[in-house]
Amino acid sequence: MPQSLDYLKETPSQTAGPYVHIGLAPGAAGFDIYGQELGWDIAGPNAQGERIRVEGLVIDGTGSPVKDVLLEAWQANAAGIYAHPEHAGAVEDGFRGWGRVITDFATGEWGFDTVKPGSVPGRNGTVQAPHINLWIVARGINVGLNTRLYFEDEAEANAADPVINMIEWENRRQTLIARRNETDGKVVYRFDIRLQGENETVFFDI
Amino acid sequence: MLKPGEFYQRDREWHPPAYDPNYKTSVARSPRQALISLENTVSEITGPVFGHGDIDAGDNDLIYNYAKPGESAIGERIILHGRVLDENGRPLPHTLVEIWQANAGGRYRHKKDTYLAPIDPNFGGCGRTLTDENGYYYFRTVKPGAYPWRNWVNNWRPAHIHMSIFGTAFAQRLITQCYFEGDPLIAKCPIVNTIPDPAAIDRLIAPLDLNATIPLDTIAYKFDVVLRGRRSTLFENRLEGN
Ligand SMILES: [Fe+2]
Numbered sequence: 001m002p003q004s005l006d007y008l009k010e011t012p013s014q015t016a017g018p019y020v021h022i023g024l025a026p027g028a029a030g031f032d033i034y035g036q037e038l039g040w041d042i043a044g045p046n047a048q049g050e051r052i053r054v055e056g057l058v059i060d061g062t063g064s065p066v067k068d069v070l071l072e073a074w075q076a077n078a079a080g081i082y083a084h085p086e087h088a089g090a091v092e093d094g095f096r097g098w099g100r101v102i103t104d105f106a107t108g109e110w111g112f113d114t115v116k117p118g119s120v121p122g123r124n125g126t127v128q129a130p131h132i133n134l135w136i137v138a139r140g141i142n143v144g145l146n147t148r149l150y151f152e153d154e155a156e157a158n159a160a161d162p163v164i165n166m167i168e169w170e171n172r173r174q175t176l177i178a179r180r181n182e183t184d185g186k187v188v189y190r191f192d193i194r195l196q197g198e199n200e201t202v203f204f205d206i
Numbered sequence: 207m208l209k210p211g212e213f214y215q216r217d218r219e220w221h222p223p224a225y226d227p228n229y230k231t232s233v234a235r236s237p238r239q240a241l242i243s244l245e246n247t248v249s250e251i252t253g254p255v256f257g258h259g260d261i262d263a264g265d266n267d268l269i270y271n272y273a274k275p276g277e278s279a280i281g282e283r284i285i286l287h288g289r290v291l292d293e294n295g296r297p298l299p300h301t302l303v304e305i306w307q308a309n310a311g312g313r314y315r316h317k318k319d320t321y322l323a324p325i326d327p328n329f330g331g332c333g334r335t336l337t338d339e340n341g342y343y344y345f346r347t348v349k350p351g352a353y354p355w356r357n358w359v360n361n362w363r364p365a366h367i368h369m370s371i372f373g374t375a376f377a378q379r380l381i382t383q384c385y386f387e388g389d390p391l392i393a394k395c396p397i398v399n400t401i402p403d404p405a406a407i408d409r410l411i412a413p414l415d416l417n418a419t420i421p422l423d424t425i426a427y428k429f430d431v432v433l434r435g436r437r438s439t440l441f442e443n444r445l446e447g448n
Contacts, residue, residue: 003227006295007214007290007293007294007295007435008291008293008294008295008432008435008443009217009220009406009409009432010216010217010220010221010293010380010432010433010434011286011380011382011409011410011431011432011433012220012222012252012382012401012407012409012410013221013222013380013381013382013407014222014368014381014382014383014397014398014400014401014410015231015366015381015383015397015400016370016381017368017383017397018316019306019314019316019318019319019368020306020368020381022217022306022307022314022315022316022330022331022332023304023305023306023332023368024304024306024370024372025332026330028330029314029315029316029317030270030315030316030317031315033271033272033330033332034261034265034334035262036260038256038302040258040368050298060234060235061233061234061235061236062234062393064234066235068318072379074249074253074254076249079298082248082249082252083254083255084253084254084255085255086210086248086251086374087248087252087254096254097254098253098254105317105318106390107282120247120248120249121247121248122247123245123247128247130250131249133249133250133376135376135379135388137381138235139231139233139235140229140231140232140233140234140235140236141224141232141236142221142222142223142224142229142232142236142400143222144379144380144381145220145237146376148249151293154379163244163247166242166244167242170308172239183350193267195234195235195236195237196234196235196236196237196238197238199239200238202239202242203237203239203241203242204241204242204243204244204414205215205216205218205241205242205243205244206244206246206250206376206377
């Protein structure tokens with residue numbers, strides 16, 4: 001027998017279940033317990049850049065909106081810097097880059113206000129188009145799903161994005177592009193996530 | 207100089223598959239296309255940072271964090287404690303751990319839970335804490351009750367505590383459930399059994415930890431969590447390409 005490697009195994013994932021709100025968004029579960037819930041301050045008033053809203057539905061394989069999803073978003077600031085010690089450079093006060101949102105119990109709609117991120121470095125000298133990283137958990141999802149939201153109006157950057165280009169099936173790439181709408185001067189990006197079936201969203205193993 | 211690099215690839219045969227017909231809700235919520243494998247970039251090796259300004263000191267005490275003054279939650283008093291480590295065995299300090307659970311009767315404080323067991327007026331059912339510099343965390347709570355759920359006609363969840371853990375990177379993000387040693391419902395649960403490998407299921411079962419009990423006061427269970435580890439490289443770290 002050779003020596004054994006002494007790595008540990010990652011703890012296995014389990015579904016977040018239908019009551020994920022109790023732990024991660026108790027106000028939505030129907031009670032007030034914490035001094036401050038987490039995930040509401042992805043980009044505070046002082047954050048730089050274009051103010052945007054991102055919204056959508058999560059749709060299951062039957063075509064129905066999923067009404068008990070929790071999403072987390074992770075993004076760089078408008079200058080393309082993540083609020084993290086391993087990314088060189090500092091972000092402005094009030095920019096956090098992490099948000100948490102739940103789908104509406106009645107309609108399944110979710111949405112959050114933030115700033116549009118800048119391009120960030122890719123591997124080996126490449127540049128990644130502006131994007132928001134999303135993590136999706138819910139009852140019936142056994143391991144959290146990772147995807148990325150890119151922006152319709154960044155066509156040139158998207159065309160050069162190394163991650164988008166890695167997706168062999170070109171017709172699937174558009175599932176990652178949020179559609180831009182402007183109403184009353186407010187910029188809203190629409191990003192519906194299809195868990196299964198026709199136009200199934202691209203999910204990543206990161 | 208050694209620099210942290212990519213995270214080790216996630217072992218998808220160790221985790222539950224997305225689709226498991228015995229856990230019916232997964233059927234329509236499981237992607238059918240293969241995941242696209244992504245080599246880590248700065249978007250994956252970074253993640254949110256939390257500090258003591260984000261939470262309050264009593265948030266990890268579920269017996270009292272929702273109780274009226276002078277009262278406390280009903281149930282078997284337990285300590286749930288352990289360490290958060292990575293796959294290299296290194297502790298993860300100052301990482302956020304959030305938990306939620308049913309009360310001692312198996313009822314959740316949630317507008318969607320209609321189980322006939324009563325709400326405990328002194329029990330909210332959630333807690334959160336940051337690991338200390340050694341990756342150690344603890345909660346005080348009551349042992350949750352088993353509860354029925356709609357899957358097959360007669361399914362019961364074993365007693366469990368849901369747990370959400372961050373680590374230092376978005377690539378490490380994890381939600382799981384902690385079960386309790388000796389519970390006969392574990393082996394019968396379709397959600398537990400989405401995990402194919404019995405050795406992986408064992409990793410979700412917290413043993414009784416008599417050494418950590420407080421005599422005449424609170425019984426203890428130990429639950430260690432392992433998040434993905436990452437390679438160290440002697441070579442230039444090219445994740446950012448500079
Ligand atoms: Fe549960």
